[in-house]
Amino acid sequence: MTIAGQESLNRATWSKVSAQRDLLRGAEFTDPGERAALEHVVTHVRGRPILDLGVGMGRTVPILRPLASEYRGVDFLRSMVEASLRAYPDASIAVGDARSLAEYPAAHFAMVVFSYNGVDAVSASDRRLVFRAVRRVLAPRGVFFFSTLNIDGPSFRERPWKIRVWSPRSVLGYGRQALRQLVGAPLDLVNWMKIRRGGDRGPGFAVAPLSAHHYGVLAHYTSLDRQRQELDEEGFAADPVVFDNARGARVGAGSDTRDVDWFHIVATRT
Numbered sequence: 142m143t144i145a146g147q148e149s150l151n152r153a154t155w156s157k158v159s160a161q162r163d164l165l166r167g168a169e170f171t172d173p174g175e176r177a178a179l180e181h182v183v184t185h186v187r188g189r190p191i192l193d194l195g196v197g198m199g200r201t202v203p204i205l206r207p208l209a210s211e212y213r214g215v216d217f218l219r220s221m222v223e224a225s226l227r228a229y230p231d232a233s234i235a236v237g238d239a240r241s242l243a244e245y246p247a248a249h250f251a252m253v254v255f256s257y258n259g260v261d262a263v264s265a266s267d268r269r270l271v272f273r274a275v276r277r278v279l280a281p282r283g284v285f286f287f288s289t290l291n292i293d294g295p296s297f298r299e300r301p302w303k304i305r306v307w308s309p310r311s312v313l314g315y316g317r318q319a320l321r322q323l324v325g326a327p328l329d330l331v332n333w334m335k336i337r338r339g340g341d342r343g344p345g346f347a348v349a350p351l352s353a354h355h356y357g358v359l360a361h362y363t364s365l366d367r368q369r370q371e372l373d374e375e376g377f378a379a380d381p382v383v384f385d386n387a388r389g390a391r392v393g394a395g396s397d398t399r400d401v402d403w404f405h406i407v408a409t410r411t
């Protein structure tokens with residue numbers, strides 16, 4: 142699969158009603174790491190402009206908009222923009238691509254957000270375009286707050302034939318998750334077989350199937366070292382503040398990240 146193939150697969154998956162239903166949530170954090178990262182930056186960004194990339198069904202609108210002097214949301218899918226505007230009709234949300242952001246002023250936003258691993262939807266080379274575009278619109282000392290999948294973590298090792306239960310709150314919850322996965326396994330397997338060779342691989346990164354939406358997405362996974370290097374090369378401080386998803390604990394160079402599915406990163410523009 143080519144880069145264009147990755148892009149059309151991910152767009153097609155997120156255009157489906159079922160995927161949009163999966164992403165439909167109220168004002169809740171995806172995980173403790175997202176909450177911890179936002180708490181880390183909140184005093185820096187409160188009362189200042191915020192740009193929210195890949196806004197999807199609008200989960201982050203009620204979390205970020207009350208903090209901002211100016212809130213702007215962006216998604217490259219018109220159907221996502223329409224859905225988030227149905228939920229928040231008076232919000233400023235428009236179709237746009239995180240790789241360009243040419244329609245937004247330079248050096249303007251105190252924070253740019255790309256939540257729930259949205260940045261991982263693009264290829265390794267296009268990812269650089271996102272960092273460059275974000276850097277251009279960030280004010281000096283502004284922050285890019287994003288999450289990104291860990292190549293050393295359990296998500297990268299998921300396969301359709303392995304049951305994986307995410308922090309069940311009860312035995313019943315465990316049973317429900319396991320049953321849902323068993324029922325979905327045939328579709329997972331068919332989709333995984335279709336896309337598994339469509340990825341890419343390089344030092345410290347891979348583009349590979351993600352279990353979300355029945356293996357409907359080809360996602361970029363990175364090591365923390367490579368992410369730090371990439372940020373450094375694209376004009377961000379090389380020592381970003383990083384939280385793991387599940388516990389909201391700080392991780393850094395040299396941390397054992399084998400049980401971290403994704404990182405929440407707060408990177409400061411240099």
Ligand SMILES: C[S@@+](CC[C@H](N)C(=O)[O-])C[C@H]1O[C@@H](n2cnc3c(N)ncnc32)[C@H](O)[C@@H]1O
Binds near residue numbers: 196262
């Ligand atoms: C996993 S969803 C996350 C949605 C939302 N941010 C949330 O946390 O619930 C990723 C979103 O990013 C959008 N997206 C992916 N690549 C994009 C790009 N290059 N520019 C703008 N939006 C993009 C997708 O359409 C999708 O709505």
